[in-house]
Amino acid sequence: MTGVGAVLGWRLDGLLSASTSYASDGERVATTADAVGRSFDIDPTWSGRTRDAAQARVGVQMSRLRRLENTLLDLSVAAGQGHGRLSSVRDRLAGQVRIARSTGFAVGDDGAVAHPDPSRRADSDYLTDRIRGLLDEADIADIAVGMKLKMLTRELDGSNGLVPTPGGAYALADVAAAELASMSPADLTRYWESLSPAQRQSLIAAAPGVVGNLDGIDFADRITANERSIRAALATEVAAGRGGGEKAATLRGLLMPAPDPQHPERSVQRTFLGFTDVGNGRFIELVGDLSPSSTGVAVLVPGTGTSLATSDDYRRRAAALSRRSGAPVIVYADGELPQSVIDTDLSPTRNTAVDPGPARRMAPRLVGFAAALDAQLAASGTPLATTVIGHSYGGSVVGTAEQLGLRADRVVYASSAGTGVEDRPWNNANPEVKRYSMTPPGDPIHYAQKFGGPVHGGDPDTAPGVIRMDTGLYSDRQLVQGPQSHSGYLDDEGSDAMGNLAAVVAGREPSTYVDRVPDIEVDRDVSRAIGDLLDSALRLVPGR
Missing domain, CATH: 3.40.50.1820 (Alpha/Beta hydrolase fold, catalytic domain)
Incomplete structure (x- = not known):
């Protein structure tokens, strides 16, 4: 269990800053993707195999950019929501500790509450339960927010065990592989080339008979x-x-x-x-x-x-x-x-x-x-x-x-x-x-x-x-x-x-x-x- 001092010392302003930065980065990626798409259509007279090959490569890069944009925006939302969740439990704990101490109770770092007057034992037990409940909630929130941010961060390099589906979401490799057979070869090529090497290997391991x-x-x-x-x-x-x-x-x-x-x-x-x-x-x-x-x-x-x-x-x-x-x-x-x-x-x-x-x-x-x-x-x-x-x-x-x-x-x-x-x-x-x-x-x-x-x-x-x-x-x-x-x-x-x-x-x-x-x-x-x-x-x- 995280101690009272650690929770009250959480510095959560960085999550807000990260949320803002991720949102800004996502917008920049979206702007870049739009610019790449527009630049390819500058010369409408260009045609032939070279143009087809170039268009295929542009399609791959557009897929990567759109997926990066979505991940960055998801990170922004997760960081913002994480800030709200962690701030809420920290502030409620701070209020509970302040009330207890202002009325003569001693609050230990493990959440145990005591009072010098033995007749206040019931009140001490009640406050102990309240404060330790908030510490448990803080632990759960800390782990959940951390796991969400880590999972989204690992989407950037494919190290989270999930792969992007053709539709843009993330799923286990066998789930994503089930969608491949219904794709056209051109769409499949763009999707496959947009994956990281680790993501490709995950799909191969999950469904070799499909991929092969x-x-x-x-x-x-x-x-x-x-x-x-x-x-x-x-x-x-x-x-x-x-x-x-x-x-x-x-x-x-x-x-x-x-x-x-x-x-x-x-x-x-x-x-x-x-x-x-x-x-x-x-x-x-x-x-x-x-x-x-x-x-x-x-x-x-x-x-x-x-x-x-x-x-x-x-x-x-x-x-x-x-x-x-x-x-x-x-x-x-x-x-x-x-x-x-x-x-x-x-x-x-x-x-x-x-x-x-x-x-x-x-x-x-x-x-x-x-x-x-x-x-x-x-x-x-x-x-x-x-x-x-x-x-x-x-x-x-x-x-x-x-x-x-x-x-x-x-x-x-x-x-x-x-x-x-x-x-x-x-x-x-x-x-x-x-x-x-x-x-x-x-x-x-x-x-x-x-x-x-x-x-x-x-x-x-x-x-x-x-x-x-x-x-x-x-x-x-x-x-x-x-x-x-x-x-x-x-x-x-x-x-x-x-x-x-x-x-x-x-x-x-x-x-x-x-x-x-x-x-x-x-x-x-x-x-x-x-x-x-x-x-x-x-x-x-x-x-x-």
Whole structure:
């Protein structure tokens, strides 16, 4: 308990001064925020990517300034109210002590009251209770005012365990994180960049599965969040007694270092821009570094059979493409891709390669991710051209995304099932986009291209405006052809086809298709092709 002397000695004028200063500072911050906003609109003729990037940065600073203004004003109110509360209890205690002493009572520092006349014992006890009650009230008020001021002060650096919500209030990190998924990517970017590093880490710790998969959040923070999510998924497997199972082994592999694409002799940590532990697993893996020295950046959308369990196959292919092109490659598998070409009894087609549903569901997310990649490149001052590559079923995903407004500088349909499942023309947000295709002769996907138009949109090799690239020879100078060529050229870093893919990613001109042997011979091969599609040896599974 605080003593009588300490409470009566409180010097509270400083709280009034602080209240006035905080209010004045808040007004200055508000004036600055208004000036920043007005200055950006001085030249109404300014437009383009640079203006958009500048506007985004101004938006971030405005958010920070408005939040600082609110905190300063809250501090002003808290200091003023604290002064009133503490002054009230101090003055009431002073009055009670003055009355007691003026009537002959002695008041100790602990609030005990005594009188030399034993007959006044009841009065002494009464006054003791009154004064000690005021001392208790003073303690409570002192603690409450101090905690309020400390909490608000720590809002300035994020050290109070609370984070600002998108609406401007402060809350526990898990409460704030619940609002993130409903924000637009642009609003989310402004909000995220306005946070302190400590506040960002609080949100990542509270909701890694949310933060790691949201377009609009900085890639470095998504990578941190997804590592936490992968570790949590592994911990779940171990806790359930499945630590020695295939899934646990896969998850451990995601956390293990892998060869650096540009320097294979050294290892780097694998980095994931997306991870969701549902079904067969969804992921977005960045292979290589986004840097100003890169020749570009590629987004590779894989095909049938892709899952967490087969993620190493596409990582290996992405690393090979990264080495040949000098560009980072992002493996985009943020969806439940089909795991088989067709059911052997020809019954349900749902979630097989002849089902357009997965492509239709994945395409909007691919459009959003491509926009997030553009924003990340702009914010980091790394103006790299982007190439989106769809392999096998992934080509149908990419084609559908183009119909929905995907923005890319170059698009490649590699052994693609088709040009997209939506019944509409391509609508890439870049009117200057360059489109390429490549399908080796004898690749069984030719049958999907020729006969699967109602499902996947038709043959990209013959689509207007698409340049068919040569698939050429393997590194051993054998012709890239036949059933195994569907993925074979991706598994041979030295193949001519891989060289053409690398040329497109790096912004060089690829070689066009050379007709060496027929793609397919329909009259002779249709019946055999149908049988082959039912044969697991020809399923379009990575690594086969």
